Amino acid sequence: MKKAISPGALLSPVPAVLVSCGTMERPNLLTIAWAGTVCTRPPMVSISIRPERYSYPLIKESGEFVLNLPTTRIVRAVDLCGVKSGKDGDKFALSGLHPAPAAGVSAPAMEECPVSFSCKVRQIIPLGSHDLFLAEIVAIEAEEGLFDEKGRLALEKAGLFAYAHGEYFSLGDKIGSFGFSVRKKPLPKSPKKSAGRAPAPKPRRPRKNTSKKGSHRP
Numbered sequence: 001m002k003k004a005i006s007p008g009a010l011l012s013p014v015p016a017v018l019v020s021c022g023t024m025e026r027p028n029l030l031t032i033a034w035a036g037t038v039c040t041r042p043p044m045v046s047i048s049i050r051p052e053r054y055s056y057p058l059i060k061e062s063g064e065f066v067l068n069l070p071t072t073r074i075v076r077a078v079d080l081c082g083v084k085s086g087k088d089g090d091k092f093a094l095s096g097l098h099p100a101p102a103a104g105v106s107a108p109a110m111e112e113c114p115v116s117f118s119c120k121v122r123q124i125i126p127l128g129s130h131d132l133f134l135a136e137i138v139a140i141e142a143e144e145g146l147f148d149e150k151g152r153l154a155l156e157k158a159g160l161f162a163y164a165h166g167e168y169f170s171l172g173d174k175i176g177s178f179g180f181s182v183r184k185k186p187l188p189k190s191p192k193k194s195a196g197r198a199p200a201p202k203p204r205r206p207r208k209n210t211s212k213k214g215s216h217r218p
């Protein structure tokens with residue numbers, strides 16, 4: 001039996017990302033958990049920001065930010081950037097993180113994050129406590145070491161983490177992949193010689209490598 005609790009922002013798990021903004025000369029960053037993918041084509045993300053944040057006018061006025069995927073290695077810095085404000089001092093010095101030039105925007109990316117999405121704001125929707133920034137991803141940069149020998153982005157090797165109900169969690173084992181529930185079982189490596197009647201199985205069509213094109217289902 002389930003127990004009723006008051007409606008709230010409980011959706012879990014969600015990413016906790018580092019959003020960098022401002023310029024290389026005057027950068028700032030903040031931690032954002034209310035972030036998500038909202039469109040495949042054009043590729044778009046949303047972030048929700050309280051107007052009282054120091055970063056809010058920086059992003060609103062420049063119309064740009066970079067959404068960076070942090071790793072477990074820097075989770076302490078991620079938390080720190082979510083409890084200290086740029087109003088009170090230089091969060092880069094405080095956290096030991098470094099800004100780096102980003103592709104396609106003047107806002108900086110984060111050197112310590114293996115994947116960075118350069119974003120341009122397309123719409124701002126006031127919702128209540130937070131304003132929703134809808135932004136187009138104009139460039140993505142990913143650490144060279146994350147690509148396998150076939151050129152696939154092996155994001156599972158990045159050490160990403162999730163945020164659920166106020167706590168940070170590293171990701172566990174892979175338990176499936178998109179569409180695996182309906183996919184035929186893979187053929188055995190060395191099929192047994194059949195008695196003769198059964199037709200040879202059709203060769204399976206190779207799956208498209210979507211990560212190369214930067215688009216992901218759904």
Ligand SMILES: Cc1cc2nc3c(=O)[nH]c(=O)nc-3n(C[C@H](O)[C@H](O)[C@H](O)COP(=O)(O)O)c2cc1C
Pocket residue numbers: 016028029030031032033034035048049050052053054055056078079081082083084085086087130163
């Ligand atoms: C895990 C975590 C998630 C957060 N998510 C959001 C968020 O989605 N939106 C927001 O406005 N603030 C969020 N915050 C709070 C801001 O990151 C925090 O107020 C920060 O100090 C703002 O920095 P700034 O004043 O330099 O912009 C989050 C904080 C943490 C620790």
